[in-house]
Amino acid sequence: MKRFLGFVKKEFRHIFRDYRTLFILFGIPVAEILIFGYAISMDIKNAGVAILDLSHDEVTEKLSGKILSSGFFKKSADLLSYDEIDQVLKKGKTKAVIVFEEGFGKRLIREGKASLSIIADGSEPNTATLVTNYTTAIVNDFNIEIAGSALNNALKIVPEVRMFYNPELKSYSMFVPGVITLILILVSALMTSVTITREKEFGTMEVLLVSPLKPVQIILGKVTPYFILSFINVLVILAMSWLVFGLPVKGSIILLLAESMLYILMSLSLGILISTVSSTMQQAIFISLVGLMLPTILLSGFIFPIENMPKVYDYLSLIMPPRYFITIIKGIMIKGTGLLYIWKETFVLILMTTVFIGISVRKFKVRLE
């Protein structure tokens, strides 16, 4: 045990003496939370909209006023003709142009129908979708208003849209779980695989193997510090998301921390596995980044909903551990679900951890021969 503790102490020294390691461990998580929370916001606020009003009547004034006063948009320009649309969109400030056809108000009253076009800047698909959705919603709302005033006695249907789980549709409540998932697998798997291959590359691993330390002790000694630091990372991210974004954990915090530990363990065993198949630090970094980081971002449901993916990717994502953890952590943090609803995902993670450790132990033994 004393041998082991001395070895763990040495590993901590490696980490604390290398500013780059420290930065990756703690700087990146904090930066990512802030970037995802603030900069890559999925909400729209004061998006630039240009108005091309070819009718200029009471109805169009009212409707455009309603759109612009919603808080989501601000007027970036008043256009006079269709020719200007292309130009104003190219400038970039304007995310969409709303076009009222000629005689909009008259048609609406006479024919009960008038058309309005929303021309959005498709080069930013996310914003474009959001802008068109918001505008359509406002127009629908307006439709109902005027329908109500025209037919005084008609039933007024006021649809009330309510969002469960994320009532304000704040995107950071989606990002915090994603960032935790990404950071943990990155830090745990990448760092462990790098630190183990570093000993191989520098030749110190050979000396350790010849020493009375058992291989299990060497591996545990190397991953223990990362386990502790990753766990601290979880606490830091959760505290930040609560303090900065006011995002509380709805479910049991104990369950959340326990699941995080399981996920850290899974990532560490994955890191050990990577280190057994790579002989240089470069290989380890490459495998971790390409093999883990990209799929985590793309296939875990972190940014792109799995439901919307082609079936192939859906199946592919089944072998990605982050997919399960994201479900778990979103469940606990945002919906407040208990173990009853996430036991399947938990079970899959336990299974994966066992498999990774099993393969690593076998590989490690083979290498010794």
Added chain:
Amino acid sequence: MKEKVIEVENLVKRFGHFTANDRLSFDVYEGEIFGFLGANGAGKTTAIRILSGLSSPTSGKVKVAGFDAGTQAEMIKRNIGYMCQKFSLYEDLTVRENIALYGGIYGLSRSEITERTAQLLDRLRFREYENKLISDLPLGLKQKLSFAVAVLHEPRIVFLDEPTGGVDPITRRQFWEMIYETAERGITIFVTTHYMDEAEYCDRISIMNDGRIVALDTPSNLKKQYNVSSVEEVFIKIARPGVG
């Protein structure tokens, strides 16, 4: 006669169809400096891995420090020291921390570590470097420290795998002085090298070729036997018959 610390009889190591070590037999005695020579790929590394408990023999009897290499590898590891051709101290730890780390790994008590660290620093005249990071030391000093650390726990045998690669001649000379001092303390030295002048410093040398030991004697006897003036010529005659 001195006690045998390494006994090898008919050691065979196969990897599939490839025989890396073919019926090796030799003994190494306490306090001896035993040179283990051979061209690259002759099977030296495989043999050292078996002797140091990293790998087990396919067949044959191997005893190191009185323990069987097939079944008691853990006991062997406690009784040997090892220094490999790649430099084996941690660059981002200080001299003192490296010594304490290896002392701890080999199960020395805190007071033993303190005591031996002090001795070691004085003997190597390393006091001024004790709190310097290894990365700030010149290669020669690193190599010396590396050796001192490998024998910190007073093992019965120390394995040196090409310990002087890339070191200047003066440092090599100093390094060999350390080896002599250590051997005088009764620690057996098992060393591989590519420098033939170093082979001359050994008490006995063995030369391997194609997985077999083809010569084993004192340097002077070998030179007599092959009727040449240096170990280098012996080596060339044996290891590369076509060239010689």
